[in-house]
Amino acid sequence: MKMLNFMPHQEEALNRTEQFNRCAYYLDMGLGKTFVGAEKMYLLNNSVNLVICQKSKIDDWVQHFKDYYPSDRVMNLTKKSEAINFRTLVDTKELYKMDIQIVGVINYETAFRRDWLLKLQGFTLMLDESSLITNETAKRSKFILKMKPESVILLSGTPTAGKYERLWSQVQLLGWNITKKAFWSSYVQTEWVENGDGFKREVITGYKHTEHLKKKLASYGCIFMKTSEVLELPEQTEQKIFFKSTKEYKYFIKHSYLMFDTLNYCKFDDADSENENPYIELVGDNSLTKMLYARQLCGQWHKEKLEGLRDLVESTEDRLIIFYNFTAELEAMQKKLADLNRPYSVVNGSKKDLTAYDQADDSITFIQYQAGAMGGNYQKANKIIYFTLPLGKGSCDMWEQSKKRIHRIGQAKPCFYYYLLVKGTVEERNLAALKEGKELTDELFKNT
Structure with a gap:
């Protein structure tokens, strides 16, 4: 006992x-x-x-x-x-x-x-x-x-x-x-x-x-x-890291349509029939699907952001917590960071393995918002990276609580929060809405 x-x-x-x-x-x-x-x-x-x-x-x-x-x-x-x-x-x-x-x-x-x-x-x-x-x-x-x-x-x-x-x-x-x-x-x-x-x-x-x-x-x-x-808890510092909006994102927002090459991340014209690259067709025929694809174009399909994530991870050997939304984001991040040979833990809807978090000072813990933002003690770490932000019903609570996963009893170090944001996109508006205690609405999105 x-x-x-x-x-x-x-x-x-x-x-x-x-x-x-x-x-x-x-x-x-x-x-x-x-x-x-x-x-x-x-x-x-x-x-x-x-x-x-x-x-x-x-x-x-x-x-x-x-x-x-x-x-x-x-x-x-x-x-x-x-x-x-x-x-x-x-x-x-x-x-x-x-x-x-x-x-x-x-x-x-x-x-x-x-x-x-x-x-x-x-x-x-x-x-x-x-x-x-x-x-x-x-x-x-x-x-x-x-x-x-x-x-x-x-x-x-x-x-x-x-x-x-x-x-x-x-x-x-x-x-x-x-x-x-x-x-x-x-x-x-x-x-x-x-x-x-x-x-x-x-x-x-x-x-x-x-x-x-x-x-x-x-x-x-x-x-x-x-x-x-x-309580007197350590100081909290937030830092925004910006990346350029891609031509694919701008084209999709304007036309609600994009023929997207997921391999090269660079084409949005109709694919050549002889080209075997894995094109997918993005059709934003309603506000929900348009929002979803817009977020993905700012997340797992954004080369510069993935490079920026890698640079940030390489800049420290401390424990890191990374919050994300979609399984495809996790896969893209793990692929991008694979050769760094950092031990990692995962908390999502199908897995909760904290072995690396508990045992390794240089571990990376990937946490999906729905599975870990509102519960869990991760004060062994003092740095959180937000690869993407939560959006939709309950997003304000999820975001606020995610910050407290490291800023809690037992934390002795200053806490740092890094927001990876694609400039001039839905991501900037989403963070602004969260800071105001609001949830991004369709009306706000339409003006993106």
């Missing part, structure tokens, strides 16, 4: 919520929400406990309970045999005879497909990254809001991303039975604006009565903590 030694801010969070059986720890990334949430679950002392988290975090949660709470019985509910054991212990009441706490761990996308979870009663529900239920119309949110826990623990470093309207579904779980209409009426400022086709749409322009909202949230067990308020 590993010893638990809580930091002052963690003890404060637990003390301030001692009287609550429903609470939210909105602690900034890197402040140890896992330790606070698990300890609160232990103190609540319900025999049945359920942790819902991202798929990439299941193993981390299982291991955490095994390391620090060996008297508990922890089960990975994505595994059929362990799910059956969990249900059997609950249904037959055997766990009460054994005088133990059982902890089931499952991911969001699997949970709402397990109807039997709705039958659980008298249990503690913990949501890791509770910001993932901010859309109350999503299947996972609807399912979780139907559950009947006795106690609730919410964990998130970015519960709202500065948007208070996103809190409504979470406060329902905390027992604040305010309707969505009343919540918006009390705290959200909106106005109706023309959308260009004769119709109006409601847009959020700001917030009101925020001090009252904060007091109300505190009365329902919400704890907000920012890193700067409780």
Whole structure:
């Protein structure tokens, strides 16, 4: 059993919520929400406990309970045999005879497909990254809001991303039975604006009565903590590295079409029938496909950026974290860096191998946003390279949390963030939108 030694801010969070059986720890990334949430679950002392988290975090949660709470019985509910054991212990009441706490761990996308979870009663529900239920119309949110826990623990470093309207579904779980209409009426400022086709749409322009909202949230067990308020972490430095936009990108943006030579990365005219080079046809017939191809032309199909990545990697022998989006990007980067003979680790939807990260000071760890941006401790490294940026729903949260993978408790060195950006493209606009706490929209993209 590993010893638990809580930091002052963690003890404060637990003390301030001692009287609550429903609470939210909105602690900034890197402040140890896992330790606070698990300890609160232990103190609540319900025999049945359920942790819902991202798929990439299941193993981390299982291991955490095994390391620090060996008297508990922890089960990975994505595994059929362990799910059956969990249900059997609950249904037959055997766990009460054994005088133990059982902890089931499952991911969001699997949970709402397990109807039997709705039958659980008298249990503690913990949501890791509770910001993932901010859309109350999503299947996972609807399912979780139907559950009947006795106690609730919410964990998130970015519960709202500065948007208070996103809190409504979470406060329902905390027992604040305010309707969505009343919540918006009390705290959200909106106005109706023309959308260009004769119709109006409601847009959020700001917030009101925020001090009252904060007091109300505190009365329902919400704890907000920012890193700067409780810890002195090392300085963070960001650096943009620019590359020229290619003629292929410009042609595609103008015409929404490109006959592209993926081998030479240089032609966009119709291919000669006798030429056996691997041409592909890019057709941006809607905003989604056009955005996708535009990003790829700035990523895995951008020679200068891949060269720049190699130069940057060669400039240091320190551990490096590289964030990326697409599998093709990973393949292009690995090919470009192969002869450097640097050990590497990979974290993505199909693989999580951190051997090189753990053992080699000069390792490179490639992390796909969806699999590792919102969870994981990588403070052995102090440098992150953003080969491409996240885009789409949840991109702001993903980007903010990705930065905290190295800037957290245990980091003693200054942290550096390198953005590889193709100038005058969607990438520049995307980073600007992320820094403003926004997600790049179709309208912004059209002006690229």
